[in-house]
Each structure stands twice: as structure tokens, then as C-alpha cells.
Amino acid sequence: MTRDPLWRALSLLDLSPRRVLYAVLAGVATLGSALALAALSAWLITRAWQMPPVLDLSVAVVAVRALGISRGLFRYLERLATHDAALRGTVSARENLYRRLAAGDPAAPAGLRRGDLLARTGADVDALGDVVIRALVPMAVALIMAVAAVGGLALISPAAALVLAVALAVSGAAAPMLSARAARLAEAAGSESVTRYAETAVLALDHAAELRVAGRLEGVVRRAGGWDAAAIRATDRAAVPSAFAAAATPLAIGASVLGSLLIGIAAYGPGGGTPGAMTPMALGILVLLPLSAFEATSALPAAAVALTRGRLASARIMDLLDRSGNPRDGGGTEVREPVHLRASGLRSGWPGSPASDAPLDLGLAPGSRTAVVGPSGAGKTTLLMTLAGLLPPVAGTVTVNGVPIDDSDPGTLRHEVGFFAEDAHLFDTTLLENLRVARGDLDEQQASTALDAVGLGEWVTSLPEGVHTTLAGGGRSVSGGQRRRLLLARALVSPARVLLLDEPTEHLDAQAGASVLRGLLDRAGGLVDPDRTVVVVTHHLPTGSAADRVVVVRPAERSAGAGHRP
Template structure:
């Protein structure tokens, strides 16, 4: 994306806040102009005073000097407040716009970006954009406005001095930053790649540190990071000073311009074209004017980061994405008590965006109204992908998902999500209170209803230990809660909603056998009455479900009731036997 188009995009983005931004620029220019005017009027005052005129003739100059002395700080303070306020407003709008674009993409399209934490980057990119309106555009606007003003005033006194100042300013404002940017870009790119390698090695060193610490073999990994740091150090030392070259070059141009103004002014005074009293003004005004160029190198430096962040945001916001499932995102009808529904998968194959092979192949399953079905199978068999497909987060590549006999894709995303509720493997808890997290599912729920639903998922004893009860914050990512508690709270939230179909994705993952079975029994009990699909890696708690589907390599390898599958002697029967053995051993161990 070209610089100009990035610039135009940023300007368009700020259009609603145009008034505030212009006001900030004018205030900023007023502040800078005040300090130039302070120097100019002070120079005049002193030169005139040396001619020892009646003191009354100096009154205007004295008042002007005092006025400019005060107004600079006042205008600057106002500029910073107005400017920050405007930047915050622009960014606030941008957040909403980015969010609206991201909604239809989650989660399938967002996982598409393989590198790093995409969402964290978006959030920080949006903040970086605000720098454009605070630290990149204003310095240039101020330098342009004040420079023009100074040149105009000096040109009235002496055209040549005005012209000299104009040339000096154009070089400092327009040329120097470009030269500096061009000379540092390559060096910065080299540094950036060295830094990335260094960061990766730090990460790896820490990744294996527990094992190498125990084995006493950390040394080579530390040495490797040290070596990389040394290379980075050499590169940094090599380009040291290049960043300051802009400021130095600017200072040089400013100094030469001032000397030129002195020479040209002297010539005009000698020839009698200009009153000698004004010579001090012609020399000291340029000296003060060049202060406006001081923040420019920094502005150029920040522009790099701003334009990169803007590019990434534009890629997301402007790109034509194909939605995962078309149709409105919000349900057409208000959430109410849904009728029980049945869901049917017919020869469904699912492929993740960008994947070479489908993860789920030609799976057919019927879950009748109020029925309970379990999906089991070895790790990597496609169980979770199937759950995502049922819940409408991944479209079937072929085959169809139908709800109550209607093709789910024709229902649209909103209706689909309103019918099929998913309990994610790690349900996301928002950084707020227990109650707020639950109210997400049903804002009208009473405190009593919340207590009741927490009791149903077995969280009542935990709740009673919390001094703040329902108003306890769960922390970022729900960190204040254990894994099992997060699962249970997530289920409570799902139960509170009116989804007629529930898909529970391995709620017992990462729990030991006893806790997992207890949780699963609670979940199945609590979900009674709704159409339920449960994905599980353990079989013991599933004996009560209507049908069990065994998945392997994305295909259904066997299915039937618990009894039928045990009798069949396949994968299910073997796995079941093993779980029974453990139960015996664990019991034996517990009694000794």
C-alpha cells in the first residue's frame, strides 16, 4: 500500500473529528508562533530601547513580549488536551469498525493468520494509529503554519531575508526528514530481523529451560542467545548515530540560515533599505523559528510504525472476506424459550480454511429431539472439528447440516447460533464478575436464577466460599478459577441460555479420571431435557447416552448403544476395558 493511500485513509478515518483536529493544529501553531513572536518582539524592544526613546513608545512592545511569554504555555496546554481528546475519539470509532469486520470472521478465518496472537496485534495496532494524530501530523502542520507566518513577516521587512528563511525551512521540514528516513530504513530492517531471531531464541531457551536446568545443559542455549545478542549489539553500534543525523542536519541548516539572514540583513542595513533597529529582529526571529522543526525527526520515526499498523488494519477492514456462514449475525427473533429441535448431519465433510485435507469426512449423525449422543475417538480424530461444524462455526465442504429438517446454512449464522449452543473446550470467560459472565446468556436472569444454575453445575459449594459471591471477578481469561471451575461456569452460562441444542466439546479435557467423570455426570444431568451432543475422551460416564459415535481419522468407524459397541469388540470395547482396569487399580490404591 502506498504512502499516499495510507495517508488518505488516515485522513478519511479522522473526518468526523476534523473540527477538533484542526483546532488542535491551530492551537499548536499559536503556541509555536508565540515563542517565535516572543523572540522577535523582544529583539525589537531591545534594539529600540538602546536608542533611548521616551519610555511610552516602548509600551506596545513590552505588552507584546509579556503576552507572548504567557500565551505560549496556555496555547500548548490547550492543544495537547484538544489533540488527545480528538485522537481518542478517532480510535474509539476505529475500534468499533474493526470489531464489526472481525465478527463474521471468528473463529475460522482468524485462525487463518498463522503467526502469533492476531487479536493482540489488532488491539495494539489500533492504539498505534492514534500516534498519527498526536505525534506525526501535528508537528508537520505546526511547522508548516508557523514557518509560513515567520517567512511572511520577515519578507515584509526584507524580502531577501524572508527568502533565505523560506529556503532553510523547506530544507529542514521537507528534505531532511526524507533523507534521514531513506538512510535509516535499511539499517532498521537489518536490526528488525536480528531482533526477531534473538526473540525467537530467547523463547526457545526459556521453552527448554525446565528440562535443561534439571539436566544441567542450559549452557549451550544461553550461549546461543548471547551470541545473537552480540550480533545485535554490533549492528546497533554500527548504526548508532544515524538516528540523530536528522536532528544534527536540521541544526546545521538552521545555523547556516541564521548566518545567511545576518549577512543579508547587514547588506540591507548598509544600503539603507532596512532600518538598523530591525536587524536584531531579522536575525533572532529565524533563530527561534527553527525550533518548530525539532519534533520532526521523531515524527518521521513514528510514521514507520503508524503506517505498518495502518496497513495491517486496512488489510482486515478493507479486504473482501467470504463469511464463514452467510446471513445476518444477529438472530431475527428475540431470544426466547426455543422449542426442542433435532439436528441431522448428512455426509458432512469439513475442511479448515487453508488446510490441505478435510478433517471430518462424510459423517452422518442424527440427534433426535431431546436425544443424547456422544462422540468419542482417539486424539486427532476430528471430534472438535465436528463440534465446530455442528455449532455453525465451520461450513460443511460437502454434505449438509439440517436443523428441524431445514438446511442450517439457509437459516443464516444468527439463527444457527441461536439454535445450537457450543461449550468450547476452554470456555472463554470475560474479565468481569461471575454474574456478568452469566448474564451474557440471559440479561434478564434474576440473582436467584444465577444461584440455581450454579448449583446445577456443582459450583454452589465454591460460590459459598466467595466473600463477594456472584460479584467476584473471574480475572483476565478467568485466571482466578481452576480449569474445572471454568468449565462448570461455562456450562452454567450455556444452560442459562435458551439454546435447544447443546454441543459440549470435551468438557473433561485436562482433568483426571475421577474429576472428569464427576464433571461429565453433572453436565449430562444438568443438560437433561435438551438435545445434547457431548464430545468426550473418556467412556465411563457415557453409559447413559442414547447413542455413541466413534470417530477415527475423521470418519465414523462404529456407532451404537454402549451395550452394542461393547459386544462388537472394536475400538470402543477395547478402550472401555482399559478404563475399567484403571478404575480397579485406582480403587485398590485408594484403599491401601
């Protein structure tokens, strides 16, 4: 039987039971101080009315001051403990989520809208963290304090304790159920709006220049504003039932205080209290204690909302992981058998665009070196993406070790065939982390070796923090040639056994570019391991390169030659 998605997703948080226990104990201490303060204050007020000697009240006065201070102190410690556990959990959840996505099928998550993917890895993980802060810890604290309050009141009056128990049930169970129902309705109506807003906002931010030239930027911005307004309306609709749920707690408090007062007055009697029944101090405690008891349950409607949102968010997160296939280990996984990539009668092309006219037969044996040349727009990049399984063939087949690429295990394929685009992104983080995009377990020495191999050794040495230097602004902080070399280093450290490289020497000068291409296409050059297959797309193939095969791509036809270079 499949477990609740919430508990499956909570496993991503890697919560420390010790930290959660500290948070619960701090919460119990906070509300326990409030409960004891209410009882002691009631006793002190009524006992002072009897005008006893001052020394009889000194201990109670000091205790009231101590409880007032401890309440604020324990509240601070509770906030520290809950947020520490939740924030550590969300960091761990994102790390686990990215790791499992990276080890799974890259094409399946890509089938989602970008806004949806952004929402699932961003806001949904935050909602999962809120379950700890706003739901699990408050619910545990409320349960403990409700039992303590009812048990304490039962020592004075079992009837008043019964009234308090019923009122706490209304505040702690009925009100949260109403809040959860309202949140469920609002989330169902607003989730699509939030996703659409994220999608259109990302579109406007990423392609503002192109949209402005096409005259469509204002329309995209208006659509984003419309989806944002729809999300706000969904939230407003949920506010009405939530308000009724919030009113349940004040009504329960009033009923409990009034019931306790009537029971206390009846027990107190007209004679001013009967022996063994009710004293003035007990009557004061009977009336004031319920006021503090409800402080624990007043947070439960919000806890139910957080729990509902967390359950819906966890369902989306687990759906994302299910789409990406079974998790595997991260970068550095070794392939146990040679990889044979073969194209038979292949015609490639983008969906909706003209396909290549000439079918291509291409066999890439392990360790082979192939160069793909031709003018811009001829379809070289499209051919690489088809070989990588990122685009479906228009005609023909692409197989990996005899298995059609569409039927290959997605997680295995990712670690066997790697496509490295010329416009790949450089992140606003360190050089080391930019290389770890391709291989998560890369260490500092391995990164330095790879950067030195692509000609960036002196540049890295001159940086203030070496491979730990942050690229402020990502790709905008380096030159075009440095960017190409960094992307090539990322390809070299990847676990892929077949490297499909798109224009790796663009923006390099002719001499440097020719040197890099010769290193890539020469099995004895030392730049790429001899047993790894390399396919390079380039505009200009230098003389003296050791490519096993040169594929010439032209806009109207595709031809292939073996054993020669143009």
C-alpha cells in the same frame, strides 16, 4: 482503486475532528507564542539600546512575560489534546479490530504466527496512534507556522523571506524525506526480528515448564535474545542516515540566519539605517525571527518516521483484517435457517498422527442431542474439532446445510458451529466480560441468568460486585468446578446454533456432573434451547439421560449406536 492502507487503518481510530482541531490550534498557539516572543524580544532589545523612556518599553516587557508564560501553558494544553485524541483513538482501534476479527474467519488469523498476531494487534496499533501525536498534528502546525513566519518576515524584507522559505523547505521537506527513507529501511529489516522475538518470547512464557523438562528452555531464550539483538542492530543501522537527516535542520537554521543577517546589513547601510529600508529594531527581528520559525519544522523528521512506521503498521493491520474475511455484526446474530451438520465416512486425526480406523457417519439434525463417550486418548476431542472445521478430515466429509465445511462462509460458520474446549481461557477481568468473549452484546441480566442456569447463581450473589467482580488471576482464582461452569455458561450465551462441548462436567462431583449432563442432553430440560444442537464429550454418561444418539469412541476403532446408552 484501493485506498492507501494508512487511511483505511486510520478509520479504525474513529478520530474526532473536534479533538484533532483542538490539538492543532493548541500547537499553533504554542509556536505562535514562541514566534511572537522572538520578534518582540528582538524589538525590545534593540529599542532598549536606544535608551528611550522606560514607560515606552513597559507594554513590550509585560507582553514578553505573557508570551513566555503562554508558551508553556499552550504546550501543556497541546500535549493534553494530542494524547487525548490519540489514546481515545487507539482504544477505539483495538475495539474495532477485535470486533472485526471476532466477526470474521477465526481460522485465517490463526494461520499467522502468534508473535505476528500479537505484534499486529499491539505495537502496530500503537504505531497508528503515534501518527496522530507525532505526524498529523505536527505537520499541520508546521505548515501554518511556516506560512506565518515567511509572511511576517516578508513585511520587513522579501529577500530574507525568500531565504527563510528555502531553508524551511530544506528542514521541512528534504530532512523528513531522508528520515522516512531511513525508517522504511529500518522497519523492513527490523519488523521480522521484532515479530520473531515476540513469537519466541511468548513460546518461552507459555510453555516454560514443558520446555524446561525437555531441556529446550535455554535454547528458546537464546533465540529470543538473538532476535532482540537483531532488532536493535536494525535500529542502529537506521540511526546513521537519521543523524544526517537531523543535521539538515541546524544547517538550514544557520544558513537562514546568516542570509538574513547579510541581507539586513546590506539594507541597514553604513549610515545606520535608511528611511523606509531598515531600522535597528527591524534588523533584530530579521535575525532572531528565523530561530523560532524552525521550531515547527524541527519536529517533521520525527513526524516522517512516525508516518512511515504508521503506514507499514497499517498495511499489516489491514492484511490481518483481509485475512479474517468480511466483517459481520458481533454476538447475538440470529441464524435464519436451521443448521444441519453431517459427517459422511469421517476419519479424524491430528496432522502427522494416526487417524481413526473406523469411518463415522453422523447426522446432526437441528435440536438433536448427541453424547460422545470413550476413554482418554481415544480421539473424542479430535472428532469435535473436525466437526467444527478446526481440523481437516483425514477422510470423508463434514457438511453444514449440504455445503462442505471447508467451503462454508467463515463468518457464517463461526456463528453456527461453536467448539468449546475444556481448557478454554478465563481472562483476568470481570465475570461479565469473560462471558462477552462469546457474545459481545451480552447484558448484566442475561449474564446472571446464564450463570444461574449452570449452578453459579448463589456464588455470584455472594460476590461483592456480582457479575462485575474481577477474576484476579483469571482461571487461577476459581476452583476447577467453577471454571467448568463458567465455560459452560460462556457456551450457553454464544450465538452458535450447534454446541460442541468438550468435557463440560470435568472437576464436578458425580451428582452435580450427572445433573448438568442430563440438562444438556434433554431438550425439555430448559438448560439449552430446544432448537439448538448439542454434542457433548464425556467420560461418564449418567443413566437416565435423554441423548438421541451415543457415539462410542475407542482407541482402535469407532462405533456408533442409536437410541441406547451404555
